[in-house]
Amino acid sequence: MEAFSQELYNPNNIELPLVLHHYDPKYKDHPISQLIRARFCLLEVSDPSFPTLSCSVRVLLCIGITAVTSETLDQLPSLECVVGSSVGVNHIDVAECWGRGIKVTTAGDAFSEDVADYAIGLLIDVLRRMSSADRFLRDGLWTSKGNYPLASKLSGKRVGIVGLGSIGFEIAKRLQAFGCVITYNSRKKKAHVTFPYYETIHDLARNSDALILCCTLTNETHHLINKDVMTSLGKTGVIVNVGRGPLIDEKELVQCLLQGEIGGAALDVFENEPHVPEELFALDNVVLSPHNAMTTPESFSALVSVIIGNLDAFFANQPLLSEMKPI
Amino acid sequence: MEAFSQELYNPNNIELPLVLHHYDPKYKDHPISQLIRARFCLLEVSDPSFPTLSCSVRVLLCIGITAVTSETLDQLPSLECVVGSSVGVNHIDVAECWGRGIKVTTAGDAFSEDVADYAIGLLIDVLRRMSSADRFLRDGLWTSKGNYPLASKLSGKRVGIVGLGSIGFEIAKRLQAFGCVITYNSRKKKAHVTFPYYETIHDLARNSDALILCCTLTNETHHLINKDVMTSLGKTGVIVNVGRGPLIDEKELVQCLLQGEIGGAALDVFENEPHVPEELFALDNVVLSPHNAMTTPESFSALVSVIIGNLDAFFANQPLLSEMKPI
Numbered sequence: 001m002e003a004f005s006q007e008l009y010n011p012n013n014i015e016l017p018l019v020l021h022h023y024d025p026k027y028k029d030h031p032i033s034q035l036i037r038a039r040f041c042l043l044e045v046s047d048p049s050f051p052t053l054s055c056s057v058r059v060l061l062c063i064g065i066t067a068v069t070s071e072t073l074d075q076l077p078s079l080e081c082v083v084g085s086s087v088g089v090n091h092i093d094v095a096e097c098w099g100r101g102i103k104v105t106t107a108g109d110a111f112s113e114d115v116a117d118y119a120i121g122l123l124i125d126v127l128r129r130m131s132s133a134d135r136f137l138r139d140g141l142w143t144s145k146g147n148y149p150l151a152s153k154l155s156g157k158r159v160g161i162v163g164l165g166s167i168g169f170e171i172a173k174r175l176q177a178f179g180c181v182i183t184y185n186s187r188k189k190k191a192h193v194t195f196p197y198y199e200t201i202h203d204l205a206r207n208s209d210a211l212i213l214c215c216t217l218t219n220e221t222h223h224l225i226n227k228d229v230m231t232s233l234g235k236t237g238v239i240v241n242v243g244r245g246p247l248i249d250e251k252e253l254v255q256c257l258l259q260g261e262i263g264g265a266a267l268d269v270f271e272n273e274p275h276v277p278e279e280l281f282a283l284d285n286v287v288l289s290p291h292n293a294m295t296t297p298e299s300f301s302a303l304v305s306v307i308i309g310n311l312d313a314f315f316a317n318q319p320l321l322s323e324m325k326p327i
Numbered sequence: 328m329e330a331f332s333q334e335l336y337n338p339n340n341i342e343l344p345l346v347l348h349h350y351d352p353k354y355k356d357h358p359i360s361q362l363i364r365a366r367f368c369l370l371e372v373s374d375p376s377f378p379t380l381s382c383s384v385r386v387l388l389c390i391g392i393t394a395v396t397s398e399t400l401d402q403l404p405s406l407e408c409v410v411g412s413s414v415g416v417n418h419i420d421v422a423e424c425w426g427r428g429i430k431v432t433t434a435g436d437a438f439s440e441d442v443a444d445y446a447i448g449l450l451i452d453v454l455r456r457m458s459s460a461d462r463f464l465r466d467g468l469w470t471s472k473g474n475y476p477l478a479s480k481l482s483g484k485r486v487g488i489v490g491l492g493s494i495g496f497e498i499a500k501r502l503q504a505f506g507c508v509i510t511y512n513s514r515k516k517k518a519h520v521t522f523p524y525y526e527t528i529h530d531l532a533r534n535s536d537a538l539i540l541c542c543t544l545t546n547e548t549h550h551l552i553n554k555d556v557m558t559s560l561g562k563t564g565v566i567v568n569v570g571r572g573p574l575i576d577e578k579e580l581v582q583c584l585l586q587g588e589i590g591g592a593a594l595d596v597f598e599n600e601p602h603v604p605e606e607l608f609a610l611d612n613v614v615l616s617p618h619n620a621m622t623t624p625e626s627f628s629a630l631v632s633v634i635i636g637n638l639d640a641f642f643a644n645q646p647l648l649s650e651m652k653p654i
Contacts, residue, residue, distance in 0.1 A: 113506065124444055148622075
């Protein structure tokens with residue numbers, strides 16, 4: 001054990017439970033890792049001891065959306081659990097994990113409130129042109145150009161929620177207070193949910209003034225929102241995306257926005273982050289956001305609690321707090 | 328009657344009820360006036376017949392926040408009613424009107440939903456730094472600077488509402504769905520309202536994470552929010568103003584923001600519109616908006632209905648739809 005990197009590894013922690021620390025280099029000094037290091041012995045892949053210890057690693061802590069592939073798993077024959085730190089798990093080959101009897105946990109509900117709050121903010125922003133109006137003032141145009149153009153009302157609008165999970169429910173709860181009419185689309189109709197269900201995304205779009213995307217990114221939902229769906233949504237319809245970038249065919253979205261085929265879009269996620277299509281920069285009916293829907297100090301604290309809770313439960317052989325289950 | 332200006336006056340309308348059209352020149356071609364002209368005979372002060380007809384004018388239609396003073400009223404000895412088109416009536420000398428037995432109507436609830444929607448949008452924006460993040464992306468900084476700084480959560484925050492009228496109630500209803508803790512301050516405690524009431528603005532500020540200003544501007548509420556109140560609110564507290572600019576001492580607000588005495592502000596109204604203090608342009612914890620909280624096509628339709636409803640009721644000797652009453 002003496003061979004562990006002293007930089008990343010506290011030798012006082014060698015009696016703590018061993019957890020493989022799996023992260024993108026950009027997350028190296030992430031506050032979450034720092035907090036978890038106090039409670040667990042975090043092994044690094046880059047550590048000289050990794051080849052020796054890899055056979056005994058039972059749990060992998062995945063920070064951010066760092067890929068967990070079959071090649072990752074091949075190195076860890078004793079792995080029993082992947083503890084994730086995100087809501088979406090498209091970066092983890094979950095089927096491969098399950099096929100090997102490895103459990104996967106997510107961020108659970110840690111981010112649900114924040115993402116829902118942000119989705120409502122984005123929806124108000126794109127309908128009422130709030131960010132655009134802010135730029136209008138900062139550019140000094142209120143004095144020189146006079147009144148800002150009228151925007152669209154939110155209250156009473158028909159909002160279609162794509163993916164009625166924990167986040168979708170929080171969004172629906174908030175929008176009901178605005179007098180909005182809520183409908184939804186998901187893999188299947190939810191039992192005990194009274195919001196009208198549309199079996200296809202086309203039907204949902206055709207009957208909505210706004211779509212809010214908060215579903216999981218899978219092979220089935222990749223490019224779920226394409227030109228056809230946007231045509232169904234129509235020229236005054238708006239799209240809010242707080243899910244994952246590839247839920248939308250971004251090239252077709254840009255074309256639809258440029259040609260006025262839809263009314264607007266508020267995007268927290270993109271296909272190739274941090275790249276944002278530059279054509280969008282000139283549009284006032286677009287709100288752009290840097291994958292920020294879940295980021296508040298409060299939600300990070302909640303996430304750390306969920307991660308530590310899952311690790312504690314794993315080592316105590318208790319039920320995991322936020323285990324992903326087959327649907 | 329033939330002497331009426333043909334430009335503004337449709338001779339086919341001479342049998343329609345006479346209404347004096349009172350407006351700032353910038354509202355001359357306002358869509359509201361165009362819609363109302365179809366139903367009523369709109370007399371202009373600039374019209375050559377005005378001196379003859381002014382004695383018989385029974386109702387004055389006030390478009391926007393054009394001043395109605397005792398001098399205005401002195402010219403109209405038969406005036407019985409001022410039909411307003413705004414929620415706030417600080418531009419109308421209401422006491423003088425009432426002293427002369429002249430009724431005053433407001434926009435009633437026509438804007439309440441839109442203003443409430445917008446207030447929530449501004450609150451999310453200032454807490455989560457939405458407009459600022461949008462500028463960050465449009466300036467290409469996501470690629471060059473990396474992650475955007477963390478912002479503050481809305482859900483669960485303690486929000487103090489200043490003025491619990493129709494708009495304040497709509498705001499409270501929405502914020503409850505976000506799990507916020509609502510308290511309020513107003514002229515007096517409201518019967519049948521369960522939200523905790525603070526008798527002073529200082530106590531409200533001291534016990535709030537955010538203040539939302541949606542009260543009437545009067546002599547009593549002028550500069551209600553001064554440095555002392557902002558100090559009570561504290562360094563992480565934010566202020567949303569959808570009421571009137573002079574509710575806040577703008578100079579002290581600018582200083583408090585520059586010196587970090589409060590956490591941020593989202594301002595739809597200003598003391599000297601369209602002038603906005605330029606010191607605010609450089610601040611990312613400030614959201615600026617051009618008196619836009621009430622402006623959607625839908626709320627204008629609702630306003631036109633209220634105005635026509637009030638005019639119809641007046642000429643039919645029926646109760647007015649949105650008459651202002653002494654408190």
